[in-house]
Amino acid sequence: MSKSPELSSLVNALVASYRSDPRGHRKDRKFLPSKAEIVEILEIALAVFFPGYYGPQDVTEENVAFHVGSQLVVLREKLSRQVEQCLCHAAESENVRVAGAVGEVDDCSAHATKVASMLLARLPELRTMLLEDMQAAFDGDPAAQSLDEVVLAYPGFLAVTVYRLAHELFEMGVPLMPRIMSEWAHERTGCDIHPGARIGRRFFIDHATGTVVGETSIIGDGVKLYQGVTLGALSHPRDEHGRVIRNVKRHPTVENDVTIYANATVLGGSTVVGEGSLVGGSVFLTRTVPERSRIALKPPELTVRPVRDAREWVLDFDI
Amino acid sequence: MSKSPELSSLVNALVASYRSDPRGHRKDRKFLPSKAEIVEILEIALAVFFPGYYGPQDVTEENVAFHVGSQLVVLREKLSRQVEQCLCHAAESENVRVAGAVGEVDDCSAHATKVASMLLARLPELRTMLLEDMQAAFDGDPAAQSLDEVVLAYPGFLAVTVYRLAHELFEMGVPLMPRIMSEWAHERTGCDIHPGARIGRRFFIDHATGTVVGETSIIGDGVKLYQGVTLGALSHPRDEHGRVIRNVKRHPTVENDVTIYANATVLGGSTVVGEGSLVGGSVFLTRTVPERSRIALKPPELTVRPVRDAREWVLDFDI
Amino acid sequence: MSKSPELSSLVNALVASYRSDPRGHRKDRKFLPSKAEIVEILEIALAVFFPGYYGPQDVTEENVAFHVGSQLVVLREKLSRQVEQCLCHAAESENVRVAGAVGEVDDCSAHATKVASMLLARLPELRTMLLEDMQAAFDGDPAAQSLDEVVLAYPGFLAVTVYRLAHELFEMGVPLMPRIMSEWAHERTGCDIHPGARIGRRFFIDHATGTVVGETSIIGDGVKLYQGVTLGALSHPRDEHGRVIRNVKRHPTVENDVTIYANATVLGGSTVVGEGSLVGGSVFLTRTVPERSRIALKPPELTVRPVRDAREWVLDFDI
Numbered sequence: 001m002s003k004s005p006e007l008s009s010l011v012n013a014l015v016a017s018y019r020s021d022p023r024g025h026r027k028d029r030k031f032l033p034s035k036a037e038i039v040e041i042l043e044i045a046l047a048v049f050f051p052g053y054y055g056p057q058d059v060t061e062e063n064v065a066f067h068v069g070s071q072l073v074v075l076r077e078k079l080s081r082q083v084e085q086c087l088c089h090a091a092e093s094e095n096v097r098v099a100g101a102v103g104e105v106d107d108c109s110a111h112a113t114k115v116a117s118m119l120l121a122r123l124p125e126l127r128t129m130l131l132e133d134m135q136a137a138f139d140g141d142p143a144a145q146s147l148d149e150v151v152l153a154y155p156g157f158l159a160v161t162v163y164r165l166a167h168e169l170f171e172m173g174v175p176l177m178p179r180i181m182s183e184w185a186h187e188r189t190g191c192d193i194h195p196g197a198r199i200g201r202r203f204f205i206d207h208a209t210g211t212v213v214g215e216t217s218i219i220g221d222g223v224k225l226y227q228g229v230t231l232g233a234l235s236h237p238r239d240e241h242g243r244v245i246r247n248v249k250r251h252p253t254v255e256n257d258v259t260i261y262a263n264a265t266v267l268g269g270s271t272v273v274g275e276g277s278l279v280g281g282s283v284f285l286t287r288t289v290p291e292r293s294r295i296a297l298k299p300p301e302l303t304v305r306p307v308r309d310a311r312e313w314v315l316d317f318d319i
Numbered sequence: 320m321s322k323s324p325e326l327s328s329l330v331n332a333l334v335a336s337y338r339s340d341p342r343g344h345r346k347d348r349k350f351l352p353s354k355a356e357i358v359e360i361l362e363i364a365l366a367v368f369f370p371g372y373y374g375p376q377d378v379t380e381e382n383v384a385f386h387v388g389s390q391l392v393v394l395r396e397k398l399s400r401q402v403e404q405c406l407c408h409a410a411e412s413e414n415v416r417v418a419g420a421v422g423e424v425d426d427c428s429a430h431a432t433k434v435a436s437m438l439l440a441r442l443p444e445l446r447t448m449l450l451e452d453m454q455a456a457f458d459g460d461p462a463a464q465s466l467d468e469v470v471l472a473y474p475g476f477l478a479v480t481v482y483r484l485a486h487e488l489f490e491m492g493v494p495l496m497p498r499i500m501s502e503w504a505h506e507r508t509g510c511d512i513h514p515g516a517r518i519g520r521r522f523f524i525d526h527a528t529g530t531v532v533g534e535t536s537i538i539g540d541g542v543k544l545y546q547g548v549t550l551g552a553l554s555h556p557r558d559e560h561g562r563v564i565r566n567v568k569r570h571p572t573v574e575n576d577v578t579i580y581a582n583a584t585v586l587g588g589s590t591v592v593g594e595g596s597l598v599g600g601s602v603f604l605t606r607t608v609p610e611r612s613r614i615a616l617k618p619p620e621l622t623v624r625p626v627r628d629a630r631e632w633v634l635d636f637d638i
Numbered sequence: 639m640s641k642s643p644e645l646s647s648l649v650n651a652l653v654a655s656y657r658s659d660p661r662g663h664r665k666d667r668k669f670l671p672s673k674a675e676i677v678e679i680l681e682i683a684l685a686v687f688f689p690g691y692y693g694p695q696d697v698t699e700e701n702v703a704f705h706v707g708s709q710l711v712v713l714r715e716k717l718s719r720q721v722e723q724c725l726c727h728a729a730e731s732e733n734v735r736v737a738g739a740v741g742e743v744d745d746c747s748a749h750a751t752k753v754a755s756m757l758l759a760r761l762p763e764l765r766t767m768l769l770e771d772m773q774a775a776f777d778g779d780p781a782a783q784s785l786d787e788v789v790l791a792y793p794g795f796l797a798v799t800v801y802r803l804a805h806e807l808f809e810m811g812v813p814l815m816p817r818i819m820s821e822w823a824h825e826r827t828g829c830d831i832h833p834g835a836r837i838g839r840r841f842f843i844d845h846a847t848g849t850v851v852g853e854t855s856i857i858g859d860g861v862k863l864y865q866g867v868t869l870g871a872l873s874h875p876r877d878e879h880g881r882v883i884r885n886v887k888r889h890p891t892v893e894n895d896v897t898i899y900a901n902a903t904v905l906g907g908s909t910v911v912g913e914g915s916l917v918g919g920s921v922f923l924t925r926t927v928p929e930r931s932r933i934a935l936k937p938p939e940l941t942v943r944p945v946r947d948a949r950e951w952v953l954d955f956d957i
Contacts, residue, residue, distance in 0.1 A: 006436065006440075007388070007391055007392070007395070007439075008388075010391060010439055010440065010442065010443070011384055011387055011388045011391065012384075013443040014367065014387050014442065014443055014446070015383055015384050015387065017443055017446055017447065018370065018383060019380075021450060023450050023453065023454070023466055024368065024369050024372075024446070024449070024450050024453060024466075024470070025369060025370045025371055025372075025378065025383075026370065026371025026372060026376070026378060027370065027371065027378050027379060027380060027383055028378075028379050028380055029371065032371065032372070032376060033471075035471065048652065049662065050662050050663060051656065051663045051664065051665065052663055052664025052665065052667065052670065053662075053663075053664060053670070057664070057670060059663065059664060059665050059666075060665060060666050061657075061665060061666055064653055064656060064663075064665055065649055065650075065653050068649055068652050068653065069645070069646075069649045072645055072648060072649065073645070076645070089467070090465070093465060093467065117644065120644075120645075120648055121644075121648065123648065123652065124648070124651040124652055124655055127652070127655055127662070128655065130662065131659060131661050131662050134661065134662060135661070139882065140882075141882075142853075142871075142874050142882045142883065142884045142885075142886070142888065143832060143834070143852070143853040143884070145813060145814075145817075145884075146728070146731060146813070146814075147661055147662075148727070148731065148814065149814060149817055151662070152671075152673065152814065152817075152818055152821075153814075153817040153818050153820075153821040154821075155821065155824065155825065175464060175465070176464075176465075176467065176468060176471065176472075179464075179468055179471075179472040180471055180472050182472075183471075183472040183473075183474065186474065186528070187474065187507050187508070188825050189825070190509050190528050190529075190828050190847070190848070191528075192526050192528060192546075194462060196462070207830050207850050209509070209528065209529070209824070209828050209829075209830060209847065209848045209850070210509070210528045210529045210546060210547055210828075210847070210848045210866070212526050212528070212546055212581070214462070215461075215462040226870075227830075227848060227850055227868070228529070228547065228582070228848055228866065228868075230546070230547075230581045230582065230600070232545075232581055232600070233461075236461050244458065244459075244460075244461045245461065246461045246462070246464075247461075248461070250461065262850070262868045262870055262903060263582065263866070263868065263901065263903060265581060265582060265600050265601055267600065281868070281870070281903050281905065281922060282601070282903055282920070282922045284600060284601045284616055292625050293625065294625065297922055306930050306931065306932065325755065325758075325759075326707070326710055326711070326714070326758075327707075329710060329758055329759065329761065329762070330703055330706055330707045330710065331703075332762040333686065333706050333761065333762055333765070334702055334703050334706065336762055336765055336766065337689065337702060338699075340769060342769050342772065342773070342785055343687070343688050343691075343765070343768070343769050343772060343785075343789070344688060344689045344690055344691075344697065345689065345690025345691060345695070345697060346689065346690060346697050346698060346699060346702055347697075347698050347699055348690065351690065351691070351695060352790075354790065408786070409784070412784060412786065494783060494784070495783075495784075495786065495787060495790065495791075498783075498787055498790075498791040499790055499791050501791075502790075502791040502792075502793065505793060505847070506793065506826050506827070509828050509847050509848075510847075511845050511847060511865075513781060515781070528828070528847065528848070529828070529847045529848045529865060529866055531845045531847070531865055531900070533781070534780075534781040547848070547866065547901070549865065549866075549900045549901065549919070551864075551900055551919070552780075555780050556780075563777065563778075563779075563780045564780065565780045565781070565783075566780075567780070569780065582866075582901065584900060584901060584919050584920055586919065601920070603919060603920045603935055611944050612943070612944065613943045613944065
């Protein structure tokens with residue numbers, strides 16, 4: 001079956017499609033970040049943040065310095081390599097786009113080493129923030145039985161952990177890697193926090209599925225979100241050619257100690273939810289509210305009518 | 320511990336339950352599609368659609384024909400085998416259901432070979448559509464930095480890619496496989512597009528978590544959905560015996576160039592969202608709207624009251 | 639690169655942070671449940687519940703007793719070991735918390751063996767309930783083509799299967815394991831059913847993404863939920879010190895034969911949805927409704943205005 005004419009002509013058609021359009025393939029391009037190694041980076045970081053829960057389990061007072069030391073060596077190596085791939089990849093793509101040819105990429109390697117060191121130096125401070133996030137999750141959920149449960153079974157805490165790491169790389173200008181990290185967390189948790197968002201301390205997202213925090217959101221300290229909450233854009237500004245303008249604040253600001261309940265939607269770059277406010281479930285909010293507001297749906301006007309005949313109604317449930 | 324009387328009686332109880340009810344086991348049945356091999360089929364298709372991003376990374380002008388050729392050989396083999404399993408499985412189940420005995424299944428193999436060839440022949444056209452979907456994702460999201468980011472980190476684009484392949488198999492009448500494919504994508508992306516839906520070109524779903532597109536939906540070109548959008552059924556028609564009638568149009572029609580924002584719900588088989596319309600976030604729509612409509616929630620009546628005492632209100636937040 | 643001064647001081651900073659705070663690490667602690675083995679437990683249970691669909695595929699009348707017998711031996715062994723880890727882990731943590739020292743843990747092993755036997759003895763009854771859930775899924779969804787499709791491609795059915803097992807362990811007082819199981823299902827299905835919820839027979843969740851069933855929910859027989867449904871808490875009662883009180887009924891009661899459509903939210907521990915009721919999509923319900931109620935959003939007041947200029951409106955879509 002290997003050399004049917006049918007198959008040959010199909011190969012030709014596909015090769016022609018790669019040749020005619022530079023999009024959607026990487027023919028003759030050298031650089032690409034490896035998703036697999038970026039996931040390894042996340043796994044090592046988790047083992048450094050929470051030793052014994054992730055990574056080797058036999059962590060003792062005697063061996064912990066050895067464990068964390070050897071993990072950091074590997075982490076720095078993998079980080080340097082993948083940051084280099086991301087930087088070179090972007091430079092190459094730029095060249096391809098501008099000149100139609102694969103360009104030279106010089107300084108990616110040196111810059112990548114520097115970024116890796118900078119990120120490693122941030123790990124202790126990130127760990128401190130993550131312990132506060134962990135405590136906030138436990139304190140905020142009556143169903144939590146222990147801090148261990150938060151580390152082992154809270155998707156919102158995993159999403160926040162990955163966000164804090166990805167955000168550092170985003171701030172350092174590393175392309176692609178932060179988004180690959182956040183999408184890995186999104187796949188596992190259903191929670192999509194853009195690495196560009198700026199989020200304060202003691203942040204907790206309960207249940208987490210469907211929660212979306214847009215790129216230019218600003219979130220204060222002590223904020224708590226529930227599942228299905230959207231911090232989104234109200235409109236996408238465009239330039240005179242109709243092209244979307246990037247890098248404009250499009251997502252809301254949520255001040256300290258705000259709680260936003262399940263499936264609420266808050267939209268717009270100039271929308272501010274004032275400090276200490278409570279936003280009720282399913283609320284749809286597109287304007288600023290002052291501090292200590294309590295925003296709820298008016299008791300919704302529901303139509304309550306008796307179901308006449310079970311069979312009939314299940315058949316014909318018109319809302 | 321291997322032969323306790325307790326365990327023996329438990330084995331007996333379970334074996335008796337398999338024997339007494341044909342549901343939920345596959346005892347003495349020969350055919351079953353392999354989820355693992357169906358996932359391999361998806362992965363090979365991804366490598367053919369987007370060489371270098373998926374599959375081997377060292378793709379050059381010289382070796383690309385070799386790469387794609389060898390992948391297509393394997394793809395055809397795996398597709399033939401799994402389509403055969405799906406067809407035989409359905410025939411066998413039908414026989415089991417009708418006659419209580421395992422029936423003969425003859426023509427599955429020949430038909431499966433034909434289906435595999437037909438699907439392969441569709442790959443170039445599917446790839447063309449997918450490049451358009453990729454561009455639509457980039458053009459539609461100000462947070463996207465490059466087309467590479469769309470391929471590597473946009474769950475909505477992965478869901479649409481899997482949908483386009485699964486839909487072809489659905490149209491060719493292959494049972495089970497399209498749904499196993501769509502459920503694979505659903506697990507990864509949180510986005511559930513039924514392979515029976517009919518969807519036009521340049522389709523983009525941003526964030527994707529929680530978006531559900533029902534089996535009999537019809538969607539035009541240039542449509543954009545956000546997370547949490549449901550295109551669903553309003554009722555389930557039943558026959559005179561109270562059994563659900565399958566294969567009736569139960570889901571809406573969304574015409575060209577419509578955008579539907581986060582968590583909006585559109586229901587009903589006769590509901591049409593007219594061309595060029597915009598459906599706002601959290602809108603709940605069960606009737607037809609003409610072309611170029613702009614449908615929004617009335618500025619919702621929210622109760623805004625001051626939070627009196629932080630502690631008190633966090634405790635007793637009645638909506 | 640292995641021994642730079644930079645890296646040494648980073649190791650020191652991290653080790654100091656582990657030393658100064660008992661949270662977020664497991665230094666010098668012996669017990670931890672293994673997520674990987676708990677997933678193996680789930681996989682074996684699936685093979686016992688649904689032989690041929692999960693686990694070995696060559697199941698015949700002759701070998702089925704052998705297959706199920708050998709799986710049960712392994713299942714009992716793994717269950718005993720992991721339940722022991724969970725019990726010892728909790729006892730150790732309690733000691734750590736109370737005394738600041740690692741305490742002796744004696745009777746975990748004997749108790750774990752007993753729990754494993756009790757769970758195994760429940761498997762036949764659980765399987766009977768799961769066949770009813772499977773049938774309810776098929777009967778309740780016109781898009782389902784076969785019972786096989788329900789087993790192979792319905793995330794809601796997987797979530798319910800895992801819930802039924804996790805709930806047994808929850809009722810037996812096993813810490814951590816039930817939540818690790820439910821979070822495994824949540825990751826795969828987007829559906830978060832707390833193992834503490836009490837759920838009757840013939841339970842079906844269609845599409846499943848985003849559906850959250852809180853810890854103290856009570857659900858009758860024949861209930862059907864759709865994607866995005868929340869059965870949640872209205873408030874978190876606290877004690878006089880402002881600490882959240884755990885183990886209070888905070889989530890609703892849903893009586894027999896109720897259907898709750900997509901993205902509806904029902905909140906509050908004293909809220910009861912009466913038998914046979916239908917709750918429409920996107921309804922937000924915080925009070926009790928009597929049996930056979932039909933609760934729907936009032937036909938929502940939508941603003942429908944023409945889109946004046948496609949470009950302009952896409953640019954500036956203010957809701």
